Amino acid sequence: MLSSERQLVSFLGERFSWSAPGVRLGIGDDAAVLAPPGAPIVVSVDASVDGVHFDLGYLTHQDVGYRAFQAAVSDLAAMGAEPLAALSALVLPRQLSSDAIDQLTAGQALASRETGCPVVGGNISRGGELSLTTTVIGRALEPIQRRGARPGEQIWLVGDVGLAAAGLSFLRLQHSRRARGWGSSSGASARLLASEAALAPCVDAWRRPRARLAEGLALVGRASAAIDLSDGLAADARQLADASGVRLVIERERLRAALSPALWVAQAQLRRSALRFALSGGEDYALLATGPSARRPDGAVPIGHVELGRGAFLDEGDRLTLLRGGFDHLKR
Numbered sequence: 001m002l003s004s005e006r007q008l009v010s011f012l013g014e015r016f017s018w019s020a021p022g023v024r025l026g027i028g029d030d031a032a033v034l035a036p037p038g039a040p041i042v043v044s045v046d047a048s049v050d051g052v053h054f055d056l057g058y059l060t061h062q063d064v065g066y067r068a069f070q071a072a073v074s075d076l077a078a079m080g081a082e083p084l085a086a087l088s089a090l091v092l093p094r095q096l097s098s099d100a101i102d103q104l105t106a107g108q109a110l111a112s113r114e115t116g117c118p119v120v121g122g123n124i125s126r127g128g129e130l131s132l133t134t135t136v137i138g139r140a141l142e143p144i145q146r147r148g149a150r151p152g153e154q155i156w157l158v159g160d161v162g163l164a165a166a167g168l169s170f171l172r173l174q175h176s177r178r179a180r181g182w183g184s185s186s187g188a189s190a191r192l193l194a195s196e197a198a199l200a201p202c203v204d205a206w207r208r209p210r211a212r213l214a215e216g217l218a219l220v221g222r223a224s225a226a227i228d229l230s231d232g233l234a235a236d237a238r239q240l241a242d243a244s245g246v247r248l249v250i251e252r253e254r255l256r257a258a259l260s261p262a263l264w265v266a267q268a269q270l271r272r273s274a275l276r277f278a279l280s281g282g283e284d285y286a287l288l289a290t291g292p293s294a295r296r297p298d299g300a301v302p303i304g305h306v307e308l309g310r311g312a313f314l315d316e317g318d319r320l321t322l323l324r325g326g327f328d329h330l331k332r
Contacts, residue, residue: 008124015105015109016112016119019120020116020117022034023035023118027119034085039141040141041084041139042076043136043138044072044075045134045136046133047132048067048071048132049131050129050131054068056130057175059207060107061101061103063208064104064132065106065111066107066208067207067208068108068132069088069111069112070209071134072086072134073211073213074212074228074230076117077228077285077287078144078216078228079140079143079144079145080142080216080226081139081143082217083115083116083137083213084117084137085137086112086118086119087121087122087123087135088132088134089132089135090124090125090132091125092124092125094126096130104132114210115211117138140220141220142221144219144225145243146226146239147225147244147245148224148290149240149244149290150306151246151306151308152305153292153305154290154291154305155237155249155288155290155303155306156223156287156288156289156290156296156300156301157255157300158212158215158216158219158287158299158301159212159229159286160263160286161259161286162259162263162266162277162278163201163202163262163263163284164202164206164209164282165277165280165281165282166263167199170199170202170269174195174196199262199265202263209284212286212287219289219291221295222296222297223290223295224289225289226240226287226288226289227287227288228288229285229287230283230284230285232280233278233279234279234324234325235282235325237250237288240288240290240312242311245310246306246307246309247307247308248312249304249313249314250279250315252316254301255278258301259274311323
């Protein structure tokens with residue numbers, strides 16, 4: 001049993017015991033000591049709070065730890081940075097069991113190893129709600145910023161969008177159906193199981209997102225600007241356009257062609273627009289980048305163009321529609 005802070009710190013020291021070449025001193029002292037080679041340091045922090053960023057009705061504690069860590073590291077991917085180390089600050093409700101803490105940190109540890117980003121310290125405190133705040137530190141010879149997009153360049157999508165939002169939508173629908181007793185008959189139960197199988201890629205995309213570190217590194221020297229898609233394609237395209245002082249135009253047919261086949265399955269199963277999932281859904285952690293067409297790397301799919309002006313728009317063929325929607329923490 002993890003009955004004291006000292007025991008928990010000792011436990012976490014063992015769980016996150018692996019290190020990396022840029023780490024001179026990890027968990028166990030008042031502060032970590034890093035010794036990175038000569039490259040600019042890239043730092044970001046990301047919070048994941050119960051009831052805001054996750055719902056334990058749809059996730060295991062291991063899922064929560066894993067996705068919180070991957071979400072933080074995704075900011076490094078957008079900058080074309082290589083992870084160096086991470087700090088994890090946990091706020092633990094008193095009622096959280098030792099088993100739940102074990103699973104939570106197991107998820108963090110798994111994501112830490114998968115991303116090559118060792119946890120070297122952090123903080124633990126009691127609080128009314130579970131939250132994880134992850135600070136990530138990386139290095140990049142040429143950090144990619146949001147403000148470099150130029151008229152005449154292409155807009156590139158790296159990774160899938162819309163799957164996470166479709167997965168969450170299905171989980172909520174599934175919960176509602178079961179609360180109403182739907183699925184109690186053998187026929188309804190079979191249809192529910194079929195839907196679960198069909199939408200498994202979407203549910204997995206939401207529960208276990210992946211920071212696209214290799215893809216971010218591939219953009220270095222090629223992309224003029226980039227952002228990770230955490231708040232939805234529409235919202236993050238607006239952010240990139242505003243930072244660069246240009247207009248981003250997403251071309252509807254190109255975007256449709258770039259969508260995963262699994263998202264079209266979700267459209268049929270959920271009777272909701274795949275395009276809407278792609279534009280307004282969040283938590284995909286794909287990358288949106290801009291750059292000259294001649295420098296587009298493999299795996300980056302052109303979905304639009306940059307032009308003079310301001311804002312982000314959807315080109316529907318006969319008209320431009322202002323892109324709206326997406327996640328906003330202060331408008332929940």
